[in-house]
Ligand SMILES: Nc1ncnc2c1ncn2[C@@H]1O[C@H](COP(=O)(O)OP(=O)(O)OP(=O)(O)O)[C@@H](O)[C@H]1O
């Protein structure tokens with residue numbers, strides 16, 4: 001098991017800073033998610049860890065030992081590129097066996113292992129095909145097989161599942177997770193998919209313009225974003241402008257639709273700004289029919305009356321937009337019953353999932 | 368094999384005729400003993416005149432030992448192959464750098480690579496002759512090959528630069544992440560992928576070398592004959608198109624044709640790489 005440390009790493013491409021003073025610790029044996037908008041430097045970071053790109057300054061260490069002077073081919077990594085590059089002149093099995101061959105294993109001896117890995121990515125029997133004869137998703141799985149077949153100590157995955165359909169993606173997620181757990185490979189993966197980040201990662205980091213905005217376990221990052229920018233980027237969150245009441249009362253804020261009880265906030269100590277943002281994830285809000293009183297929390301705290309504006313059924317979930325006294329709130333509901341547009345509902349905001357943060361971000365430093 | 372439409376086939380036939388046409392009179396001339404204007408065909412064929420001439424003419428002369436065709440042919444091929452090999456080997460790293468990296472003075476390097484093509488060969492040749500005489504390699508194979516490299520390398524570098532521009536550097540990076548050092552990456556990844564381009568560069572360099580008259584003539588001082596120098600000596604000394612010269616012209620075209628076929632075979636369906644019709648297709652498949 002290998003832990004990875006980036007210390008004050010920066011990279012500039014012709015005057016354009018792409019990664020800025022990045023410090024990250026990836027604990028040994030964890031699955032680490034890298035999230036951020038397009039162009040924020042995710043690939044650049046992976047390439048520096050792989051040794052394909054040299055940082056301008058800072059240090060990268062595996063197990064506390066700097067690897068900056070170790071060439072890529074001796075870093076014992078496995079990498080799946082964003083544009084998975086299979087060698088076009090080699091068959092699938094030659095591609096997958098390439099890393100083993102570099103370790104001195106003959107193709108003949110490597111074959112059982114190759115078959116096993118191909119079976120894992122559900123491509124058993126494709127040994128003799130050439131990359132040009134595979135679909136995009138199949139190519140991606142071969143690239144994945146090729147990266148893990150050598151039992152690397154560090155696995156770098158740049159959106160390894162982007163070309164797969166939902167079912168295969170689930171299968172491959174399980175596969176990556178399995179391989180990673182079984183071998184304890186420290187894995188860093190880039191993804192745009194929230195579900196993937198939540199399901200796969202032990203820890204994750206959100207990056208903006210080459211800077212780490214927030215790092216932590218995925219539940220924490222998703223539920224307690226440090227800034228509205230992080231919250232907006234992660235999406236599926238309601239950001240409700242709230243104010244501290246004129247006569248402040250501990251744990252209460254004023255939302256456009258009424259007074260809300262909150263238990264925690266993401267602002268550092270000192271004076272609490274008056275303008276705040278209340279963040280609540282769409283799936284944490286629950287809806288109840290107005291005619292079924294018993295279901296609502298008995299004390300009635302954080303319950304509001306609203307009207308369904310829109311409802312869409314998608315993939316076992318119902319996406320609602322609910323009007324709360326003129327303020328629209330998005331809700332994702334898992335239950336069977338579906339409210340039709342126009343229906344009156346009771347909306348409950350669970351206190352333990354509410355999170356307040358400053359409405360305006362000040363420049364520099366985490367908020 | 369895909370079927371070609373009728374118009375397509377017609378077009379191909381016309382093209383073939385157009386290319387083959389200049390060779391036809393040469394072929395006829397090489398078998399003629401007397402062929403005066405305006406006769407459409409020779410008035411006397413070679414085989415009719417064989418008994419009456421005291422010296423062998425045309426093909427008979429060319430294939431007799433006194434013509435020196437054999438050594439000239441061998442010289443052309445040996446010098447051509449060595450020149451082409453050296454040109455490709457020397458141009459590969461240069462082309463890779465020119466295609467992949469930007470550096471100070473890159474424009475200057477690119478310009479100087481073109482100079483031998485722009486400057487008249489006689490100037491280049493005289494300069495080299497003076498230098499070679501001083502260091503004692505004038506009139507040697509080494510000298511001639513060095514001289515041939517001067518016009519060959521710019522073309523090889525040009526061709527290989529565009530080959531490397533089309534080769535995604537990520538293939539090499541991916542190989543390195545799989546534990547492959549630079550030598551094995553070059554041998555197992557780069558070389559197979561650029562082989563069609565390398566073959567083209569080799570062929571071009573060979574053809575350039577095989578067609579050089581002036582530089583060979585200058586450096587060898589007429590001591591060492593290649594097919595072009597032999598041909599030129601015939602042209603200046605005789606009628607424009609006697610049977611011997613016509614035959615010689617045909618022979619001069621042989622190495623080119625042979626190499627064209629070899630390269631076609633190397634990069635075509637027969638080659639190991641051809642299994643995936645690699646090269647033409649792989650570029651498009653790259654996302
Ligand atoms: N070789 C390069 N030369 C100059 N600029 C580059 C180079 N490679 C990347 N960049 C720039 O660096 C920035 C970060 O690129 P990077 O590929 O790391 O983004 P990313 O986070 O992986 O984005 P995506 O999610 O779209 O893949 C981009 O603005 C890009 O334009």
Ligand SMILES: [Mg+2]
Nearest residue numbers: 042043082158
């Ligand atoms: Mg990227």
